[in-house]
Amino acid sequence: MKVFEHIPHIDFMKYKGIALAISWGIILACFLWIHPWKGADAHVKLGMQFTGGIDMMVAFKGDVHQDVLRSALYNGGVQDAGVVAYTDKPGTSVFSIKVKAKRGQDEKDSSAQIKQITDALKKMDASAASDHRSDLNTESVGVMLDTWIKSNPMGYPGDETALRMAYEPWVTKVTKAREQFSPMSSYSQLPQDLPAPLRASLEKDYRLGTLSILKNESFSPSISGEWTWKTLKAVFWALGAILVYVVFRFTLSFSVGGIVALIHDILMALGLFVLFGFEFSVPVVASFLILIGYSMADTIVVFDRIRENSHKPEYRRVDIAKLVNDSINQTLSRTILTSLSVLFVAFCLLVWGGHALRDLSFPIFIGVITGTYSSIFIASPVVVYWDHWFGGQEKIKQHAHPRA
């Protein structure tokens, strides 16, 4: 089975002008829509790592509407919280709460803010009003352990240290269980092998609240500028290293074509990423670096064939456009196949990977598509234009490695 029964003869280079215009047009349109020069008003969603602030994830038992949570936070004194609802587990409502740090905010402020948020969340727990026992789902491990050491429900012998050793494994088991169910909704979800006296003491001393805090992150604003700078530096170094490598392995015209295609892919993925409302985080930036690597790898397959063909006698006297065109056609089936394999993995991660992986796989998904497209319609035309203008065809041959 084959993608093409015979080598296709599509005149890609005929469309090079249109292709360049359209894709850079899309990028420009995205850029205009995002208007990054407007600073805070730009349509860019930056993660807390870049802006500084608090990033929490909480789960409630049962159905809680995000407006309810929003107003609870507002009443609790947290006015500028961003709330997003996730619905991935039936029976629980999962929310992400984000509060941007103010300029000059320090550690104490964010500690106080976290406390404000958790207090507001705890107030939402309806069972707290009628039941004054502590909440097993949010109780601190240390307090749980201390309570058992004091009351010693199992009647173990020995001093405090011995009791601590004896009760510690049980506390760990209970916390594991509550984290597994996050939040636990009935005492029957306690570990099965928990001894009866311990179970009884938990049932007596604790109620089951409806709240569970899954994630709680805070970033100092002072680190955020550094993250942005670090990230940009990584991208520029990657581009530079690839540029040098391609100059070394091929010629300058290829290198320029490759880098233009790379920048095109990055900008396109960036534009669409923001357009679709995804949020930047550090792992997302990592995925942009992968995009760089992948997009270049794809371009190299075409470039390699151009270089190989340039040695052949039948291409000695032809125009560079034909050389490039034929090379693209010859490698078209493998370009499509290799892209599809990675595209499919990226697609799986995007659809089934959960929301944490969704942000990360989107740039790769877009990058694989544009990477394939840009190898043909961006990188190759640039090589053709460059050689038309600077007459580099001879150079391609000089630098090419002699083959067996």
Add this chain to the structure above:
Amino acid sequence: MTKRSLWRLTVTLLICGMCAYFFIPLSQVRLGLDLKGGVHFELEVQGHEALEADLRDTRDRLQDKLREKGFPDALLKVDGSVLKAEGVPADRRPEAEVILKPFYGYDTSFTQTGFNLTQKAVYQKSLKDDANKRALQIIENRINQFGVAEPEITATGAEGNRIVVELPGVGDAERERIKGLLTTPGRLEQRLVAKLDPTQGRGFPSREKALEFFKGQLPNNTELLPEPFSDRDLRAQGKDPAIARKPGEQEPVKSWVLVEEKVYVDGADINKADPSVDPTTDSPQINYTLNKKGADDFATLSGIAADEQRLIAIVLDRKIVSTLSCREKIIGGSVRITGHFTKADTEDFALKLKSGAMRASMKFLEERAMGPSLGADSIHSGVRAALIGFITIIAFMVFYYKWSGVNAIVALTVNIIVMLGLMGSFHAVITLPGIAGFALTIGMAVDANILIFERIREEIGNGKSIPGAIQMGFDKVFWTIVDSHVTQLFAAMLLFIFGTGPVKGFAVTLTVGVCASLFTSIYISRFIYDWILERHPGIKTLSI
């Protein structure tokens, strides 16, 4: 089987065996905090505090020295980053120079009536480095004594002034306490409360009031330090001291007390520190014993206090935790501190005293806490997505390339074994992005096989014999594969250099994946074809 094939088979099996050996103890591959749950802190050592502390320390030492060597009127003062000395007349400069000789970290400039000392840049750097090293060591110490399993504490940052602390399995509840342990220097000082006009009482209600009293200029060699309410004060006010202060809440300040700047005994001389309970009032307290030097210094201090009827202030991290009065010189060096403490406070306090003092406090840059359930969900969906992708790719390869597809699957399987093995041998941490990286590298590894197979098909189409086509296919594609892998390696390595935490895990997976894919596509696939050619020398068709 020819010698060459046998040799290749041995190499392959050896590599697989080694990788399996590294991977099989599954504990070797650790889950990152984003998957396992726990807390992650990034702290910055406040190096300038170490410089200030050294300045104060030098002032005390130099003051004593000058008095000893016949400069009774010499007066030292810290002014910003300069140590100013007055009362050293210009004609006695040579004498002063001799005294200053041991303070080689400082630049000296003489003035009409004294001299100024400033820290040399080299000295400042060494002070900061020392503060960083010490902070790392003390944090390790405190975390170990607190009892967290498998803590990961590393120094990072360009100047080495960042410390990343990763504590798996630590919940939200312990977080505040650990934060306190990490940030406060734990610097204990015993000083004298300054002599005051008796009408004023012991302290001032606020800093402003105190400055007003002294008309904006504190007496020489003294400073104002806050004193929080003690247990006894609270009881007197009818409040229950047993109600624990909530973590993060500001302590109310009872008064601002004027104390002498000179430190008689500091935390370095503490032998042993333990939390305990006052048997009569049942309130938590701390007992500590001093070493020989500390005991002697304390005897001197208590002697002065008894003679002049002054109070001794116990200062922890620039806050007065307790004041003592002495009726006579105390010998033996056993001290008990009572104050407004909770049980956890005294435990942490004792732990800090035992682990020693940091030269500077820490600032939190980043703080993350993850519940393990979120990680479990992520693992679940991440692995599911990766598996769907993997199985579909396998199905596609067999459907599209027939038996050659099976070749690719063998290569892919070896690829996975090698990847896991390499990650196991690096003690790599698997993070959520790492799982994505794993899935993606498998997709990319298949790419290499597709390139080879397409080339072989092309060569067969050009009329080459099967062995010739295979030979040509691998040879021609070799550099394409190397080039494309190298560019990916660049990206992966830069991620490793610039990334932290989960991103680093991602970078490791990718780097390992690229290397493994290079090996399996070029070596393993080729070996399988060669083996088939060897078994069927006159082969006319290839299932591709």
